[in-house]
Amino acid sequence: MSNNDVFCSAADSLPALSEAVAAASSAHPIRIEGGGTKSFYGRPVEGTPVSTREHRGITSYDPVELIVSVRAGTPIAELEDALADQGQMLPFEPPHFGSNATVGGTIATGLSGPRRPWAGSVRDFVLGLRVLDHQGREQRFGGEVMKNVAGYDLSRLMVGAQGTLGLITEVTLKVLPKATASASLRLEMSQQDALQRLAEWGRKPLPLSAAAWHAGALHVRLEGGESSVKATASMIGGDTLEPGFWSELKELSLPFFAASDAPLWRISLPTNSAMLKLDGVAPDTLLLDWGGNQRWLKGAVDAHELRAVVQRAGGHASCFTPGAAEPFTPLSPVVAKYHEQVKRQLDPDAIFNPRRLYPDW
Amino acid sequence: MNILYDERLDGALPRRDRQEVLAELSRVAPDLTLLHREEDLRPFECDGLSAYRVLPMLVALPERLDQVEALLKQCRALGVPVVTRGAGTGLSGGALPLEQGVLLVMSRFNRILDIDADARVARVQPGVRNLAISEAASPFGLYYAPDPSSQIACSIGGNVAENAGGVHCLKYGLTVHNVLKLEVMTIEGERMTIGSEALDSPGFDLLALMMGSEGMLGVVTEITVKLLPKPETAKVLMASFDDVEKAGAAVGDIIAAGIIPGGLEMMDNLAIRAAEDFIRAGYPVDAEAILLCELDGVEADVDDDIETVRGVLAKAGASDVQLARDETERAKFWAGRKNAFPAVGRMSPDYYCMDGTIPRRELPRVLMGISDLSQQYGLKVANVFHAGDGNMHPLILFDANREGELATAEALGGKILELCVEAGGSITGEHGVGREKINQMCAQFDSLEISTFHAVKAAFDPDGLLNPGKNIPTLARCAEFGAMHVHNNELPHPELPRF
Numbered sequence: 001m002s003n004n005d006v007f008c009s010a011a012d013s014l015p016a017l018s019e020a021v022a023a024a025s026s027a028h029p030i031r032i033e034g035g036g037t038k039s040f041y042g043r044p045v046e047g048t049p050v051s052t053r054e055h056r057g058i059t060s061y062d063p064v065e066l067i068v069s070v071r072a073g074t075p076i077a078e079l080e081d082a083l084a085d086q087g088q089m090l091p092f093e094p095p096h097f098g099s100n101a102t103v104g105g106t107i108a109t110g111l112s113g114p115r116r117p118w119a120g121s122v123r124d125f126v127l128g129l130r131v132l133d134h135q136g137r138e139q140r141f142g143g144e145v146m147k148n149v150a151g152y153d154l155s156r157l158m159v160g161a162q163g164t165l166g167l168i169t170e171v172t173l174k175v176l177p178k179a180t181a182s183a184s185l186r187l188e189m190s191q192q193d194a195l196q197r198l199a200e201w202g203r204k205p206l207p208l209s210a211a212a213w214h215a216g217a218l219h220v221r222l223e224g225g226e227s228s229v230k231a232t233a234s235m236i237g238g239d240t241l242e243p244g245f246w247s248e249l250k251e252l253s254l255p256f257f258a259a260s261d262a263p264l265w266r267i268s269l270p271t272n273s274a275m276l277k278l279d280g281v282a283p284d285t286l287l288l289d290w291g292g293n294q295r296w297l298k299g300a301v302d303a304h305e306l307r308a309v310v311q312r313a314g315g316h317a318s319c320f321t322p323g324a325a326e327p328f329t330p331l332s333p334v335v336a337k338y339h340e341q342v343k344r345q346l347d348p349d350a351i352f353n354p355r356r357l358y359p360d361w
Numbered sequence: 362m363n364i365l366y367d368e369r370l371d372g373a374l375p376r377r378d379r380q381e382v383l384a385e386l387s388r389v390a391p392d393l394t395l396l397h398r399e400e401d402l403r404p405f406e407c408d409g410l411s412a413y414r415v416l417p418m419l420v421a422l423p424e425r426l427d428q429v430e431a432l433l434k435q436c437r438a439l440g441v442p443v444v445t446r447g448a449g450t451g452l453s454g455g456a457l458p459l460e461q462g463v464l465l466v467m468s469r470f471n472r473i474l475d476i477d478a479d480a481r482v483a484r485v486q487p488g489v490r491n492l493a494i495s496e497a498a499s500p501f502g503l504y505y506a507p508d509p510s511s512q513i514a515c516s517i518g519g520n521v522a523e524n525a526g527g528v529h530c531l532k533y534g535l536t537v538h539n540v541l542k543l544e545v546m547t548i549e550g551e552r553m554t555i556g557s558e559a560l561d562s563p564g565f566d567l568l569a570l571m572m573g574s575e576g577m578l579g580v581v582t583e584i585t586v587k588l589l590p591k592p593e594t595a596k597v598l599m600a601s602f603d604d605v606e607k608a609g610a611a612v613g614d615i616i617a618a619g620i621i622p623g624g625l626e627m628m629d630n631l632a633i634r635a636a637e638d639f640i641r642a643g644y645p646v647d648a649e650a651i652l653l654c655e656l657d658g659v660e661a662d663v664d665d666d667i668e669t670v671r672g673v674l675a676k677a678g679a680s681d682v683q684l685a686r687d688e689t690e691r692a693k694f695w696a697g698r699k700n701a702f703p704a705v706g707r708m709s710p711d712y713y714c715m716d717g718t719i720p721r722r723e724l725p726r727v728l729m730g731i732s733d734l735s736q737q738y739g740l741k742v743a744n745v746f747h748a749g750d751g752n753m754h755p756l757i758l759f760d761a762n763r764e765g766e767l768a769t770a771e772a773l774g775g776k777i778l779e780l781c782v783e784a785g786g787s788i789t790g791e792h793g794v795g796r797e798k799i800n801q802m803c804a805q806f807d808s809l810e811i812s813t814f815h816a817v818k819a820a821f822d823p824d825g826l827l828n829p830g831k832n833i834p835t836l837a838r839c840a841e842f843g844a845m846h847v848h849n850n851e852l853p854h855p856e857l858p859r860f
Contacts, residue, residue, distance in 0.1 A: 064613040065720055065751075087619060116560065123566055124538050139810045145718040146531065146750035147790035149524045149573045150798070150805050151833060152817050153537065156569030160561075177619035199479040203502055205590040205659060227661030270558035272480040293560045315559040328563040334553045339564050341820035346813070357564065 009078065010057025012071075014138065014169060020050045021167055022136035024351040032163040032353055034073065035100030038109045040322040042162055042356045052104045055169060058082055060144070067127065069144060069172040072104030079103055088175045091119035095250045104168050110160025113250040114210035114221070117271075117290045123159035125174045131158060131166035134347050144172045157342075163353040164361075165346045179209070179223035181230070184245065187218045187238035191275055191283060194218040198291045199272045206232050210246055213288040214256060221246060249289060252296075252320075256287050260298060263324070265306065267295040269315035278309055328357055336360075364771075364796050365413060366459055370838040371830045374461045375440040379418050382441055382463070386421065390431040396420040405464050408446065409511070410454040410797055412713075412767060417444070417458035424469045426546070426582055433580065434550040436463055442829050443548075445576035447487060447519030450511040452714055453795030455523060455575045455831055462829075465580065467518050473497050474583070481588045482541060482558060487518025487581050491525075494586060503588035506533035509791070510699055518581050524573030526791030528624040528698070531749035532657075533589070535791065537572040544583035545571065548822045558585060570817070575793055575832040578821040595623060595657035596667055597691045600679040601648035605629060608650035609724040611677035612748045615654065618673050620666050623657035625749030626698050629728075632705065632743040632756070639704035642697025643690070645681065652679075652748065653698055655691075701745045702756065709741070709758035713770045717781030718790035721751045730780045731755055738773040740766075752790035753781070779804050794832045802832075803839035811836060 024030045024047075031047035033039075056073035063086040070079055076096055083089055093113030094106045107129070112121040128142025131154075142148055142155035158168055189197070194213040201208060207224030219241055222229045248254045257264060267276070267286075271293055275283045278301065287296040297306075303319070307329055310317045316329035331339060336358075343350075343361050355361065368374060383397050396402055397419050406414040418441075423429045436443050442462035449456055458464045470486035473493065477483075478501035483494055491512040495504040508527035509515055515525070521543065526535045533539070542556040556568035571578060602608040608627055615622065628636065630649050637644040644651060652674070656666045667684065674682050685691035697704075705712050719727050728744065735742040741758040755777055759770040778788040778801045788794070788801040802811070814833040818825065834842070 062720070062722065064617045065722060066616060067720070110561070110566075120534070120538060121561065123569060124534065133809070133813065137809055139813055140806075141810065141813075143718070143787045145720055145786050145790075147526055147535065147718050147747075147752045148787035149535075149791060149793055150787050150789050150802060151794070151810075151814050152574055152578075153524075153569045153572060154813065154817065156537070156566050157817075159566055159569075161565050165565075176621065177616075180619065202481055203478060203590055205593050207659060207662075224659065225662030225665050227665055228659035231659070231661060268559040268561055270480055271482070272477070290560065314557060316557070316563050318563070331564050332554070334547070334551045335555070335564065335567070338547075338553070338567065338821060342565060342567075342817065345816040345820045 011054050013054040017050065017052065017055060017167060017169065018132060018136040018138070020048070020136070021132045021134070021351070024048065026349045026351065029351045029354045032108070032167055034102035034105035035075065035098060037096060037098035037101040038105050038111070041109055041320065042327055043359070045353050045356050047354065050167070052102065052167070052169070059170065063088055066175050067144060067146070067172060068175055069170060070103050071170050072102060072107070072168050074103045075099070076101045076103055076106050083175055087178055089178050090125065090173065091176045092116060092122050092125055093250060094122065095252065097251060103171060107159055107168055107171050108161065108163050114212065114246050114289055117293050118209050123156045126155050126159055126171060127174055128172040129155045129158060129168055130170040131168050133166055134349060134351060138169060142172065146174065162356045164343060164356050166352060181224060181226040182243065183222045183229050183233045184241040184243045185220045185222070185233060185236065185238040186241040187220065187236065188216060189218055190216070191288065194288070195272070195275065195292055202271065202291070208291070211291040212249055213292070214254070216284070219245060256296070256298065262299045263319055263321040265297040265301065266318045266320050267297060267310050267315060268317070269293055269295060269310070269313055273313050273315070276309060276313065278306065326359070331358070364454070364799060365415065366830045370841055371835055372825070374442060374459065374829065376461060377439060377441055382439060383419060385435055385439060386419070386432060389435045390428045393428045393432065394422040396422070405446070405449070405458060405466065408449040408454060408456040409452045410457065410795065412761065413454055413457055413796065415458045415460055417464035418461055420464045420466055422466050422469055426552070429465070429546055429580060429582060430550040432463070432465065433546060433548055437548050437824070437826060440824065440826070442826050444828050445522070445580050447516035447522065448490070448514050450515040451519055451523055451793065451795060452716070453523070453789065453793040453797040455793050455795035457796050459829070468516065470582065476501065478503060480558065482585055483588055484583065484585045485517055486583060487521070488516050491515050491517055491520055498588050502591055504591050505586050506539050506589055507536050510702065517584050517586070521572060521581050521584060522574065522576050523793035524791070526747070526752070528626060528747060530747065530791070531625065532621050532623050537569055539587050540568065540572065540584060541587055542585035543568060543571055543581050545579040546582050547579050548824070548827055553579070573793060575795060576828045577818060577832055578827065592623070592657035594660045594663050595655055595691065596663055597653055597655040597685045597694050598667065598670055598674070599683045599685070599694055600652045600654070600674045601645045601681040602650045602652070602678065603648065603680050604678070605650045605728055606725040607678045608652055609721070609728070609748070611652060611674055611679065613721055614673045614677050615670055616749070618669055620656070620669060622654050622749060624653065624655035626653040627651070627746040627748040628698065628701060629744040631741065632701050632745045635704040635708050635743060636697040636701050639707055640697045640700050642693050644697055648680070653694055698745065705743045705756045705758065710760040710762065711767070713757040713759065713774055715753065715755045715757070715774050715777050716789050716792040717778050717786055718750070718752045719781050719784045719786035721748070723784040723786070727753070727780055727784050731777055734773055734776050734780070738769055740770055740773055747790070750790070751786065775801060796831055799831070799834045799838065800842040802834045803842050808836055808839065811839065
């Protein structure tokens, strides 16, 4: 069903990208750019900019197969529109952070939206990808089929690696049909009560697809068949919530995120974690997403103290405000050693986005 | 074609005296159970790919982490390869021993360490059986989703090593989608935590990399899996077709109707008859194909979807559609499918199970190709198929006691896998490469990609001591093996001599 007429904005700039990568060296590394909407997320990179934006277009999409292949420079919105035309979606609900957001940036940063705990993350839907290696040669990993366990899973390794292991040129994703019914509800309750309620619901087969606690209320989205959504909505009660809430939450554009100039922290925690006790931070000032697995903190906190508390709870914290010396939680010595060895093996001259994730590589 | 380790193609292995290695390992781990007499080694000579058998130099059965650590450190110091094994049910020879290697059997790590119902996770040791996790979680209304056919026997450690699937993958994913955290021991004896109980971790996704890595990057010593609430209900429809192609098209129609079934399986006539003969599942033996479509979830939604699917199946030309009346009949319908392999085994002295994946739209063409190949090679092939996710399990029937028939079966199997790759698919959907599909890897990946796999291996195990010869072929093997992946019409490995 791939129809070139439909995908009129297609363009292939593979030769130019290959050339740019091949020309790089340890003295002249590259900085991979897509739409620039997520450049804040990580350490600044010094290098020759190489843009994927001219390498764009859906190369194959067969709705019945539930599989789409798309070039890295394709605007994520364009992909979502093409899927929506067929009643399908990217289940991981990626944040855009701007209209220029590309598919490549979505894969490289590995960020997922409110549906993540129930549907899965970006990497869960990556079936395969193509990547330029350190000499600018395109290699293919994974596949363009639903199940494939041949070789090491290098396609998922690239997700969230922020372009430090290679330049992603094309990706194949599993997609799913949109749910037939949806309802969004707002229930006033304390954070403590919300966490307890979520733990109870979590053990039941309810059609939950998003749950966020913010400013004294639990916000819930139900998605599924007409019958179950209706029955669950009447069981849990609450007020109707504008569905636009989820888009604002995903895009970090709720008033919470703009309330002050203080740094924004993303805290990732195990399921059913208790309220975080942080010095100088009232627990009620946090915004909880992902049913409590992802918590947002806006405040001038000490990174080390925050990370100590979060790590004791089994999680990690990332700084979403540019300028942090260590935006990502430092790795344990053994894990760091194997990260460095993987990086050295796949990018021996350190040409790809040097020091984007950690200061040593 | 013999797939046993061949030093000429797979690389030289160190030669150590068995008694010396035994003495050294006993010295560093005095209470470690080590088997060395031939009669003790015999039960470990193969895994589920039983056509191939090799006696390991030694078998180690550790019970504690410090024993695993001491063993790995000492094997590294001696340069002795280590092949890790779980329950030994793998179908691709991933745990096939090496004559010059130690077989590290993790089956005594068999405890469920913790089930946290509110966090919906289970922390288990690698030797725990897949089904035992769901059984232990059941009182809390929870279960572990991936359900390979061997789930009563296979271990979760082996599931991680092969990224095992099952009949519910399309909706619930493979092992990689259902594991949160691993404790891993490196060949250097370091303890490493990969992943976390949170939904993500900083740095690279090493958790995904470890899944399906067939014990070549590290030894998994503990696994934290995600548990799901048991669906309120599950109902199964069985549709009969007088034409395989119609059944294949019906699969696409169900998905086009916006429905993701919990399980969607297809069997051809030979498989139907074998299963019916064995299990009496109530299958229509005259049908050319049947589809089993399971819908699970909230009762009201499932009932709605059953009606939709019934309509789709009728329109797609099903000659009969039956809804399992109750739980007993549902179990019976599934028993036929889950026992398809042994059922086929009763029809023939031996069978060889394949595991290719294709885009679903290619199904009619690939089935026709398999039927042609079956005639060409003079061996019958029964087809069972995870139709929802395009994962085929053609079963080649043969008799190993007939001169040359194993070789013919393997050659036919190899051709079927190449047909899958040609159709845009993969040589393995869920059984892994192991030793069985080592040559077909050269058809799926080119020499650059294979070199990249070797680079990843080198990052974790530069001396190549963990499970050497599995999963990733050497370039020398690919150069010798006929069906090389020719990329852009360039001859692969021009740098290598031809034999």
